[in-house]
Amino acid sequence: MMTAIEHAIDQSQHSNLLSRAMNFQAFWVLIAALLACLTLSLVTDTFATERNLFNVARNFAFVAVIAVGMTTVIASGGIDLSVGSTVVLTAMVISVMMYNGNPFWISAIAALSASLLVGFINGVLIAYVGMPPFVVTLGMLSAARSAAMVLSDNKMIWEFGPDHDLLLAIGGGSIFGVPNPLYVLLVLAIVMTVVFKWTRWGQHIFAVGGNEQAAVMTGIPVNRLKVSVYMFSAFTAGIAGILMAGWLGSVTTNLGQAMELTVIAAAVIGGANLAGGEGTPLGAVVGALLIEVIRNSLILLGISSFWQGMFIGCFIIIAVGFDRLRKLKSTD
Amino acid sequence: MSRLRVAGISKNFGAIRALEGVSFEVEPGQVLGLMGDNGAGKSTLVKIVAGNYRPSSGDLFVDGAKVDYHKPIDAQREGVEVVYQDLALCDNLSAASNVFLGREPRKNFAGFKIIDYAQMRKRSAELFAQLKSETRPCDLVRKMSGGQRQAVAISRTLLANAKIVMMDEPTAAISVRQVSEVLDLIKRLRDQGLSIILISHRMPDVFAVADNIAVLRRGRLVANKPANQSSPEEVTGLITGAIQAA
Ligand SMILES: Nc1ncnc2c1ncn2[C@@H]1O[C@H](COP(=O)(O)OP(=O)(O)OP(=O)(O)O)[C@@H](O)[C@H]1O
Numbered sequence: 260m261m262t263a264i265e266h267a268i269d270q271s272q273h274s275n276l277l278s279r280a281m282n283f284q285a286f287w288v289l290i291a292a293l294l295a296c297l298t299l300s301l302v303t304d305t306f307a308t309e310r311n312l313f314n315v316a317r318n319f320a321f322v323a324v325i326a327v328g329m330t331t332v333i334a335s336g337g338i339d340l341s342v343g344s345t346v347v348l349t350a351m352v353i354s355v356m357m358y359n360g361n362p363f364w365i366s367a368i369a370a371l372s373a374s375l376l377v378g379f380i381n382g383v384l385i386a387y388v389g390m391p392p393f394v395v396t397l398g399m400l401s402a403a404r405s406a407a408m409v410l411s412d413n414k415m416i417w418e419f420g421p422d423h424d425l426l427l428a429i430g431g432g433s434i435f436g437v438p439n440p441l442y443v444l445l446v447l448a449i450v451m452t453v454v455f456k457w458t459r460w461g462q463h464i465f466a467v468g469g470n471e472q473a474a475v476m477t478g479i480p481v482n483r484l485k486v487s488v489y490m491f492s493a494f495t496a497g498i499a500g501i502l503m504a505g506w507l508g509s510v511t512t513n514l515g516q517a518m519e520l521t522v523i524a525a526a527v528i529g530g531a532n533l534a535g536g537e538g539t540p541l542g543a544v545v546g547a548l549l550i551e552v553i554r555n556s557l558i559l560l561g562i563s564s565f566w567q568g569m570f571i572g573c574f575i576i577i578a579v580g581f582d583r584l585r586k587l588k589s590t591d
Numbered sequence: 592m593s594r595l596r597v598a599g600i601s602k603n604f605g606a607i608r609a610l611e612g613v614s615f616e617v618e619p620g621q622v623l624g625l626m627g628d629n630g631a632g633k634s635t636l637v638k639i640v641a642g643n644y645r646p647s648s649g650d651l652f653v654d655g656a657k658v659d660y661h662k663p664i665d666a667q668r669e670g671v672e673v674v675y676q677d678l679a680l681c682d683n684l685s686a687a688s689n690v691f692l693g694r695e696p697r698k699n700f701a702g703f704k705i706i707d708y709a710q711m712r713k714r715s716a717e718l719f720a721q722l723k724s725e726t727r728p729c730d731l732v733r734k735m736s737g738g739q740r741q742a743v744a745i746s747r748t749l750l751a752n753a754k755i756v757m758m759d760e761p762t763a764a765i766s767v768r769q770v771s772e773v774l775d776l777i778k779r780l781r782d783q784g785l786s787i788i789l790i791s792h793r794m795p796d797v798f799a800v801a802d803n804i805a806v807l808r809r810g811r812l813v814a815n816k817p818a819n820q821s822s823p824e825e826v827t828g829l830i831t832g833a834i835q836a837a
C-alpha cells in the first residue's frame with residue numbers, strides 16, 4: 260500500500276523528471292544569458308534600446324527554431340548537418356516561385372515540401388539503408404546548397420512578385436512590437452515541449468536515443484520514427500528559411516552558410532546530449548539566446564566579430580565538459 | 592499438459608550445427624535451468640523459442656498447440672517473453688516508462704491522445720510490489736541497481752501476461768546481494784504459475800531455483816533431470832563432456 264507521503268514523494272520525483280527535462284544545464288545557461296544581458300545594459304547604453312532588443316529577439320529566433328528541430332534529432336541519437344543548406348534551399352524555392360508570380364501560400368507550401376523531401380532522403384538513407392547520420396547529412400549539406408544554386412542560377416533574388424510585401428511582412432514584421440519569428444518560435448517550443456513529454460512519438464525518440472536496440476525489441480517502429488525525426492528537423496529549417504527570406508528581403512545562395520554549427524552549438528549548450536536520449540526544446544531556445552547575446556555584445560562592445568566563433572566553440576566544449584562532469588558524479 | 596514442448600529442434604548456420612534434435616518440456620510453475628559451455632547453443636535455443644530464428648527442423652508447442660512463428664512479436668502473442676540483462680532497458684527513462692515502453696497507455700485530453708503517466712505509475716508500482724521489489728516507478732533506470740533493473744525487465748513480461756519467460760544470463764555481472772534479489776524474482780514468477788527457462792553459467796544460482804536442469808553440449812541435449820537428483824559435480828562433468836550423458 261502506498262502511503263500519501265510516498266505518493267507525494269513519487270509525484271515530486273516525477274515533476275523532477277519533468278524538470279530534468281530542462282535539466283540544470285539549461286537553467287545555468289539561462290542565468291548566464293541573463294547576466295550577460297544585465298552587464299551589457301549597464302556598460303553600454305546601446306544594448307537595452309528597443310531597437311537592439313528587437314533585433315536580438317528576431318535574430319536568435321531563426322537559430323532557435325532550427326535548434327528545436329536539431330534537439331529532436333540529437334535526442335534520437337543522430338545529427339543533422341544539412342540544416343543550413345536546407346535553409347537556403349527552401350528560401351530559394353519560395354523566392355524563385357514568388358518571383359515567377361506565384362502567390363505566397365503556394366510558394367511556401369512548395370518550399371516546405373522541398374525541405375520535407377530533404378529530411379525524407381536523409382531519414383531513409385540513415386534508417387533503412389543504415390548509413391551514419393554524419394555522412395548522410397554531410398553529403399546533403401553539399402547537395403542541397405548546390406540545388407539552391409542551380410535553381411537560382413546563383414543569382415540574388417529580391418523581387419517576390421505580387422505577394423512581395425506579404426513575404427516581407429511575415430519574416431520582417433512584428434505584432435505588438437514583438438518580431439514575428441519570435442511568435443513562431445514560441446509556438447514551436449511550447450508545442451514540442453508538450454509533444455516530447457506527452458506523446459508516444461516524443462517518448463519513443465528518447466527511447467531510441469537512449470537504447471536503440473531496446474526500442475527495436477519492444478516493437479517501436481524505429482526506422483519510421485527516425486525518418487520522421489529528420490523530416491521534422493528539415494521542416495524547422497524550412498520554416499526558418501522562409502522567415503529569413505522575408506526578413507532579409509533578398510536571398511543569395513550563401514544564406515545559412517555554417518548555420519548548422521551555430522544550431523548544433525545552441526542545442527548542445529542547451530543540454531542536448533550528442534550521445535542521444537537527452538535534450539529539451541527549452542534548452543535549445545536558451546542556448547540560442549546565449550549565443551545571440553554574445554554575438555550582439557561583441558558588436559556593441561566594438562570587439563571584432565571574428566571572435567564569435569571562438570566563443571561559440573569554447574561554449575560547446577564547456578557544455579559537453581559540464582555534461583561529462585555530471586555523468587561522473589551520477590555514476591559515483 | 593506441458594506449457595512448452597520443444598520437439599526435435601535442430602538449427603544450422605551454414606555448416607555449423609548449433610542445435611541437433613533438442614527435445615524437452617517445461618510445466619507451468621516450473622523453472623528449467625539450461626546450462627552448457629560457451630557456444631553450446633543455449634542462446635540459439637532461446638532465440639528459436641522467442642521467434643528470432645526459425646528452426647531448421649523440429650516443432651514447438653505452447654500449451655499443446657503447435658506454434659510456428661516468423662517474428663518475435665508472434666512469440667510474444669503466444670505469451671513467450673525474453674528478459675535480457677542489459678540490452679532491453681533505456682537508461683535515460685524512468686522505470687515506469689521502461690515497463691510500458693512501446694505500449695504506453697493513453698488518455699484523451701482536449702481531443703488529443705496523450706500518455707497516461709498516472710496509470711503507468713500506478714500499474715508499475717503494483718507490478719514492483721507483486722515482485723516485492725524496492726523499485727520506484729519514477730526513478731531513472733540509470734540510477735538503479737542490477738536487481739532493480741532486472742525487476743523492471745521482468746515487470747515488462749508480467750505486464751504482457753507472459754506464460755513463458757526466458758532469461759539469458761540474468762545474474763551475470765551483478766553483485767552477490769543483487770543475485771539473490773534476482774533469484775527471488777524468479778521464484779515469485781514461478782509461484783505465479785509462469786514457466787521459466789534460466790540460462791546461467793553460475794552453478795549455485797541454477798541449483799537455487801531450478802526444478803529441472805538441462806545440459807547442452809555442442810548442440811545436443813545431454814541431460815534433463817530434476818535438480819534434486821543431480822549435483823554441481825555431475826553437471827560440470829556433463830558440460831565438459833567428462834560425463835557423456837545422464
Ligand atoms: N547468427 C549466427 N550465425 C552463425 N553462427 C551462429 C549464429 N549464432 C550462433 N552461432 C553459432 O552457433 C553456436 C551456438 O551459439 P550460441 O550463441 O547459441 O551459444 P551459447 O550456448 O549461447 O554460448 P555462450 O555461453 O557463449 O552464450 C556457436 O558455434 C555459434 O558460433
Ligand SMILES: [Mg+2]
Pocket residue numbers: 633634635
Ligand atoms: Mg549465449
